[in-house]
Amino acid sequence: MDAFYASVEQLDHPEWRGKPLVVGGNAARGVVAAASYEARKFGIHSAMSSVLAARKCPHLIFARHRFDRYKELSSQIREIFYEYTDLVEPLSLDEAFLDVTENKKGLKSAILIARQIREKIKEKTGLNASAGVSYNKFLAKIASDLNKPNGQAVILPEEAEDFLEKLPIGKFFGIGKVTAEKMQSLGIHNGQDLKEFSLQFLTKKFGKSGLHYFNIVRGIHLSEVQPNRIRKSLSAENTFEKDLISLDEMEENLYPIFEEVIRRIEKSGIKGRTISLKLKYADFTLQTRSKTLEQYADTDQIWQVSLELLHQEEIPKPVRLLGLGLSNLNITEEQVHFGEQLKIPFHNK
Template sequence: METNPEPPSPIRKIIHVDMDAFYASVEQLDRPEWRGKPLVVGGNVARGVVAAASYEARRYGIFSAMSSALAAKKCPQLIFARPRFYRYKEISLQIREIFYEYTDLVEPLSLDEAFLDVTENKMGLKSAILIAKQIRTKIKEKTGLNASAGVSYNKFLAKIASDLNKPNGQAVILPQDAEAFLEKLPIGKFFGIGKVTAEKMQKLGIHNGMDLKQFSLQFLTKKFGKSGLHYYNIVRGIHLSQVHPHRTRKSLSAENTFDKDLITFQEMESKLRYVFEEVISRIERGGIKGRTITLKIKHSDFTLQTRSKTLEQYPDQEMIWTTAVELLNQEEIVKPVRLLGLGLSNLNITEEQVHFGQQLKIPFET
């Protein structure tokens, strides 16, 4: 008896929406006198780190993760804005509501970007390009902010496409164009290939997708371990990861960069208390518990230490604090400290929806 074969699965339609210089754009939106001027969101000039830079600031070579002191040298008239995560959350939730007008398959990556699977969408629209354009228009109308978007048949390509026509633009990579596009793409532009990996590849003669394509799966696996298969596939336009509207949170943390280096144990313990209280506030809001407690110590020379302890049972607040102090005492700290962080992992969560408003670190408070 003959059976009818199952119809082939439809080519997926994935959109990656990425807000343009989100934190900085929100500050310029709320402070009209800052519009059109170089601005960064971050800590103070002496001790902070740039969290986001406006496009005006980027023209001076200023980017996120740069020290505030260096940014100020590059642009003496640079405006420093303190981060207001409550405000970024408010706008992010508005943007998220727009996404849900089209699909429930929304996977937030952070406050300012998300993947959407619109293969089957609530509007019944066949064109993902049109959906992306409508979403960007609605974001502008509702928030006053610009968004860029990338459209393709998988997440990897959609993410790359969203960066092609920034700011305030969008791009599409069609299935028939993907391999030719990737062959010309510089290896450092591949989403998921960081600076260290890119440098390692360049030493092997891999400077673009075409170069990467010349190496066998066996060779890439030998050189890059499990990631070798991923690199082998993505340069051929193969990326099977689905849009997951729910994710498993693996950790929760908070940290604090200080105006002045901490020298004595008493200073460190006192400042750690504030970080601890922020962590407690967040776990109370989320009903979260964690068995592994990790202390993060960054010194004045930017060297980093982490100290962890895993408990047999989920600790209460008193035990978290006691363990944090124990970790601080674990070994003498001989170098000045510029940052302390405290985190929980091994959480009591199997699956948790990621909200745009989550901000798991406070690196700019002083």
């Protein structure tokens, strides 16, 4: 989806359409969760501090996030996916991989399928989507960003290596800012540069990821579309308008977060043994405190352990964010049924 959270807010608030808008934070504090394309023209992007965003664009509109609304629309979009294939691997509320090699419509063209899905999303939700089409997940993801917003692109097997050789290293899906900087320090600025280094060299410099980098620049990515991903944790958190100073304030503000975690537990049926408390201080430093129980925790235990972790040691600084998480969940691979991955035959013309 294109600028999903921001686009939903502009959809529901016509007076905000065509104007620079961000979701999350306010002009005084917080962090940008999503930025409209109008805001991006000012150099504003997600994860930027709201203060800096407001400085870049004084007339910027700040919208509070409404995750229930985003989830509602995400569900509608996912229903459209399932009209075409059951091999859907959600990455987030606004993004997913689809294997359409064999599809419910019997269509031979993945390009046509992508176009139909985008048209149906627009018709059903009023939102724009972009799509990437290729023979593996890595290339499809890169293609999905080529013609944003409201566009699509295809990378064919015979085009892949030439395309990747010219691609700047920072545009490779899965290569973040830190890794890109490390590669650039080694003289790797694009795919062609990356291709010149041996597997042995890349493994020495990047560990297990070296094999991944060696393969992807050659268009090789064997990761299957996984219709069921195993959840590793469940959590909720909140960033506060004003920093919390006293333990009483922290307890009072921790309880609604606890209630949200319990709501998600009840909805999902998940249980866990490890309770974690996340603290982000006013200076943006992070601390996590955890406790693992011998048995799966019930509601009362989760709250009691949360309080225990809060009081475990002195809180040294004002707190701007509190979070609670549950891990060591009662989910195993044996409990999840994975669809059979479909093989993709390519024929020479």
